[in-house]
Amino acid sequence: MKLNRQAALRRHLYLDEAVSVADLAQRIGASLATVRRDLQELEAQGVVARSHGGARLLQGAATELAFRLREQQRLDAKKAIALAAYALIRPQSTIFLDAGTTVLQLARQIRLDPIPLTIVTNGLPVAQELVEVEGIKVIMLAGQIRDENLSLIGPLAEATLERLHVDQLFLGASAIADDLNIYGRDMTEARLNERMLAHASDRLLLADAAKFGCHDSYLVAPLSSVGQIVVDAALSTVWRSRIAEAGIGLVEASGAAEA
Amino acid sequence: MKLNRQAALRRHLYLDEAVSVADLAQRIGASLATVRRDLQELEAQGVVARSHGGARLLQGAATELAFRLREQQRLDAKKAIALAAYALIRPQSTIFLDAGTTVLQLARQIRLDPIPLTIVTNGLPVAQELVEVEGIKVIMLAGQIRDENLSLIGPLAEATLERLHVDQLFLGASAIADDLNIYGRDMTEARLNERMLAHASDRLLLADAAKFGCHDSYLVAPLSSVGQIVVDAALSTVWRSRIAEAGIGLVEASGAAEA
């Protein structure tokens, strides 16, 4: 009850930047006193800043919230894809996990059912997930932390990459456009992702159906530079044939994913 | 109440490896049912494994618990030292924070009262603390994650270091022995710490009084390789004069420094 309410508060604050206490109380259906108390808590957590009459999200919390939301989008598809990708991992090998939300689900899967592996990643959440898991050795790239998705990027990350080679690369993507190219949201991260491709024997792209036919700002690499694509069942036949024409392997995640 | 009890459970499990439910109930002063429920929760959290009659800590949780305990030890002294060190930071500069628990307190202090800085670290908890803090740019070293304190170590970390130079280095230590050398608990990390010293203009050692006169396994560097030492008020006069003799600056943390 309380948590729902606070989540609703966050959502409204995220949507509206700055909202009055009275507004929030009305929208959520709680008393002014309760909203104030909730805002107090959120303030103590460093999520919001309060002023007379209202409150607004702190800049840091906004990006964190956006990340959480992105993580929840098409969660079932992501879990299904992660499960299919999990089946492709070879024990005792070295794999690379990038910093996307789909790949994060793969990390969760590995945590739930550990396989002896060396895992290289540039994603803080991925590392967090796999730390202290039995049989998993985690190696991180260097770099500057990108707040938006807690990835490590930049020259230092690329330099670290130069010293590594992995058996399998599991790559996420922001968009797979109609021109058969993979696109990303951040320039430096897109460039890093492109470099990753050169340092892996097998290259797998993890992308749910909604990513296909979209576009984003920065080119990562042509789709043909990956060997296999793991998608959920919702992918259109048009795209299936396109991928087949391009000679890229397609792995379809079966059904909905449950624990 | 409940949290205290569960903390007590963890502690007993940490001390005794495997303990019977009846034992735990008696030691903690709760009913069997309560202990079982608590163990259920801890099991769901992945902290313990239960078997008929008792429970034991999972290997991963043990190291995490040890870290938490270490973090709590002499917490007041660490906070006081962190506060004193905080005052020495110059805005707009680039500083290095190592992966120790004292330095982690410094990171907390910076988070509470942000200064525009570029912060380089090899500690995951430090990065976690400073991510998304206004005005702070966080850069991580590469490397393998060491479970015991979530630090990044190894050849990759050292290689990253080669590309960096910072204005100030804030170094923790496991022990400052009578031979006026700094010692560490892990060989690879000790070596990394030694390398850090070469890449900083100012070198500060953060250590509470209890660290002096102790010994540990791996040599980091001679004490004289740091320019200043930040300690709490409890440091003995013997050590004060020793440090003065060695020509090393001493910064004393004011305020509370009791166990």
Added chain:
DNA sequence: CACAAAAGATCATATTTCTGATTGACCGTG
């Protein structure tokens, strides 16, 4: 300085959570 809106404090009620006892089910052992 006066006014109104908002925030804080206090309190009684409602709700949730926690706890230990009881019961019956489920092992493994002799």
Added chain:
DNA sequence: CACGGTCAATCAGAAATATGATCTTTTGTG
């Protein structure tokens, strides 16, 4: 198969927490 020990489920009382109303204090505004 009987037995001792352990576990899960259920329940009722106790304790903690959440909530909204009311009242007082603070804050911002003209």
